[in-house]
Amino acid sequence: MRRRHLSSAAFPALLLAALTLLAGCAGAQARPASPGPGDGGDRAARPTGPKPYAEVIRGTTPDSGVFTVHQSDEKLLFEIPDSLLGREMLVITRIARVPGEIAGFVVSGHKVHEQVWTWEREGKRVLLRKQSYQQVAADTTPIATSVVNNNFPPVVAAFGVEAEAPGGGVVVDVTKFYAEDTPAISPLSAAQRRDWQVRRLDPARSFIVFARSFPENVDVRNTVTYEAGSPPGRNNTGTISLEMHHTMVVLPAVPMRPRLADARVGYFSVSRVNFGLPEQKAAEETFIRRWRLEPKDPAAYHRGELVEPVKPIAYYLDPATPTEWRPCVRQGVLDWNTAFETAGFRNAVLALDAPSPAEDPDWDQGDVRYSVVRWAASLVRNAMGPSVSDPRSGEIIESDIVWYHNHMRSYRNRLMLETGASNPGARDLPIEREQMCEAMRQVIAHEVGHALGLPHNMIASSSYPVERLRDPAFAASMGVSASVMDYARQNYIAQPGDGLSGDDFIRQIGPYDHHSINWGYRVIPDAPTPEAEKTVLNRWIVEKAHDPMYRFGGGPYDPRAQTEDLGDDPVAASTYGVANLRRVTPNLISWTTDPGRDYGDLEELYGELLGQWSRYMGHVVTMVGGIYEDAKTAEQPGGQYDGVSRTDQKRALDFLAAHVFDAPTWLNDTAILERVGGNAFDRLAGLQARVLGGLLDARRLARLAELEVTDPADAYPLAEYLGDLRRAVWGTSLPATAIDPYRRALQRTYVEELKSLMTEEPGSNPFQGQAPNIGRSDIRPLARAQLRSIQADARTAAGRTGEAVARAHLLDIVDRIAAILEPNG
Secondary structure, eight states: OEEOOOOOOOOOOOTTOOSOOSOOOOOOOOOOSSOOTTTTOOGGGSOOOOOOHHHHHTTOEEEOSSSEEEEOSSOEEEEEEGGGTTOOEEEEEEEEEOOTTOOSSOOTTEEEEEEEEEEEEETTEEEEEEEOOSEEEOTTSTTHHHHHHTOOOOEEEEEEEEEEOTTSEEEEEOHHHHHSOOGGGOSOOHHHHHHTTEEEEOGGGOEEEEEEEOSSEEEEEEEEEEEESSOSTTOOSSEEEEEEEEEEEEOOSSOOOOOBOBTTBOOOEEEEEETTSSSSSOEEEEEEOBOOOOBSSHHHHHTTOOBOBSSOEEEEEOTTSOGGGHHHHHHHHHTTHHHHHHTTBSSOEEEEEOOOTTTOTTOOTTSTTOEEEEEEOOSOOOEEOOEEEOTTTOBEEEEEEEEETTHHHHHHHHHHHHHTTTOGGGSSSSOOHHHHHHHHHHHHHHHHHHHTTOOOOTTGGGGSOGGGGGOHHHHHHHTTSSOTTSSOOBOOSOOTTSOOOGGGGBOOOOHHHHHHHHHHHOOOTTOOSHHHHHHHHHHHHHHHTTOGGGOOOOOTTOTTSOTTOOSSOHHHHHHHHHHHHHHHGGGHHHHHOOTTOOSHHHHHHHHHHHHHHHHHHHHHHTTTTOEEEOOOOTTSSSOSEEEOOHHHHHHHHHHHIIIIISOOGGGSOHHHHHHHOOOHHHHHHHHHHHHHHHHTOHHHHHHHHHHHHHOTTTOOOHHHHHHHHHHHHHOSSOOSSOOOHHHHHHHHHHHHHHHHHHHOOOOOBTTTBSOOOGGGSSHHHHHHHHHHHHHHHHHHHHHHOOOHHHHHHHHHHHHHHHHHHOTTO
């Protein structure tokens, strides 16, 4: 297969990460302050010819492995055998030690680069090239030559041949490459250099820590120190120092046979354009990312017996993991073995203790041979499950799960807020250890799922009927979602008296997880090629397509595919969720305080309770203008897109009118507010405004208008919707008596939102895509009609009310609308 070697930037450092996942985004690297080894600036370093081997390595200590590395205090040499010149090597660059001042998701082990290199000899030089596999063609096709000629790989660095190796091969000096500011392995992006005013790398404080060679990889650890005018955090030293770990692992000479991806089963993937495919276009092919699992006994495996793999997927527990939580972490890893049994493998996943220095002095978490569940001493409240894979086939080579210590705080709080009404084990701080252990176990299982190749499956929880989640037998056996890869954490639907207890409230690996692991990992013996597997893989999907528990996906506007939701009916689920919050609220003081304890936990939990209420409301908002999306192939009946029914949308609006527009003043618990303070009115009015703003979002209105055209029989006409929403906010007629302050604020928000529709153009963005063209739609005419009608009603009502504040409010509405409709009047 001919490869394209594309010079695109790859995987920059994300030292201020926000959300997301799990992989870096392309970005330019800043150039070094002085010429580095890869930029050709040092003309005096041009090779003059090899020297005697003994002379070159004199004073160094060798370490044999995939390469032989020779290191002294002054230099680092690579002895590269002929057999590895031209071989692809996957290179992973991580931050091994990170300053405490850096915010965000960056902790020890954070990956900043993932790329493929080849070392290639050209006369007296060895060129280090960065390879890419974005465009390919089989060697047997005529177009293969064109693919090679149009995709020339960049030269990352050039090295003189210092000596010929006795057994065949070359010796090169890589000291400057690792000790200086080399863009290809730099930890800092151009944006970070700019923001932190990085001036230069200081060579006096930058050095190689060690180099080690192992049977499959070569590891180099180096410290880099930058002079910075505005370093992150409260660092007043003018310095940023990082310790970096670089691993080069030799990729298989023959790539693992890939498996073609399918949008109906979720897997992370690698994609490439294959010009050699027999299609009348430049066709893309996509492979799932998965570990190489091969049965030890193929004959027994093909007979349907459970068989151990040749090489299991092994995770080591970070020695830094607190003793009391080690069993929880271990079990979260091992839980996946039941899913792999569905795929025919026994003991496919192992959870191992890291060896002590006495047992293995060379064991290192940065070594690519070891996948580790890392425990990060960090204030971040999150966990991650990234992995690195062979871009030629999707084979996962290594992964490191990261559990941030402070993530326990997230589950401590969520267990209390979501389950405390029915769960005695979640009614005090700290939460009962058994509850926290189970929650942590399932988070680890979720992150291991990512490292096995599985993305989030937000639609999975919608396969469970809301009422079944109140059944203790169902909850105990099925958890809260059909997939642990959903963002469905605790059972907030169960009510007091339903009989759930303990682990019944917490998620677990579900039916979809078994299905996806079987689909991605089961060996198909009768299929000699990835293309030949497609018939079987498609059959497995179609056989289960009728059952929503095996569904994957959902689009961005699909109310079934939301984060943090449960059940098949957002209105019913949120009704139960709100009922539980109303029970939790008056108990928060007693659950979060003890003699001698301040109100810090109470303030935090109360703030998150308000966020939880807002989340429940958001689940219902998504039903309005919602579009169900189900990926299908041509033989499956029905279409892929279907709007939420008019009846369900109107039901959602009725719910929001009752729970949002009628101010939920129960959230302003007087006893809590006396202890935590804050502007209760602004806070609650802001929550109401956020919901109303979502209901008047231009994209939502555009979808309603679109559904009128594509599905007129069951659409919620835009004019009817705006009329219903107006009545929900303003009533059928404006009153001649007092209007409560929350309603007044909501009505002002309504006018301001219509003003935005009249005067602003929504922008396109990567998350929501292309913005609708409001000026070409019916949105502005209908918004204008609403404003005129409200203005007339407000003027009439102001003339007949004797209540001073109500009159002032109504006249203000009249003037606000006049300024919108007649801005120059």
